Amino acid sequence: MADNHISASFSSADREAVMKAIATIRQKLPFLIDLTTEDRRTIVKMGDKSRAFVSKALEVATQNPDFLPRSFDLEEMRRDLALYEALYPVLLSLTQLQELVDDTCMAAGSEAYASALAIYNYAKASGDVTGLDAVIDEMGRRFTRRPKKKQPETSAT
16 A cells, blocks of 8 residues: 555544634734735735835835825835734745645545545455445446537538
C-alpha cells in the first residue's frame, strides 16, 4: 500500500476549541471585508515592491502637505498603511496554517480513498462472498461513466 503520510485523530473537543479560536479571531477583526471577484480583479494591489513606494509617498506627503488637494485625507492613508502593516504578519501566519490544514486534509482524504479502493478491489477479487455482491455493485457505481451527450449532426452545405 502507498506511503502513510498522516496518522492522527482530531477529537471533537479539540475541533470545538479550534472553532472557538477561529471565532475569536473573527471577533477581533470586525473590520474585515469581503471583496467581490470584480473588486479583486480591478483594484490596485500593493505587493512587496510597492510597500517602499507607499511609505515614501506618505513621507513626502507628510513633509510637503501643501501640494495635496484639500480633499486628500492623509490621515486615512496613514491608517490604511498602518492596518496593512499590522495585518500582514497575520496574513502570512494564516496562509501558512491554511496550507498545512489543506495539505493534511488532502493527505488524510487520499489515504482513506486509497484504502477504500483497496477494499473494493479485494472484495471484487475475493470471488463469490455471500452478501457482498450487492455492496460491490453499489460501490462500483462510483466508477460508471455516463455516456457523453451526442452532438447534433450538422449538415455540410
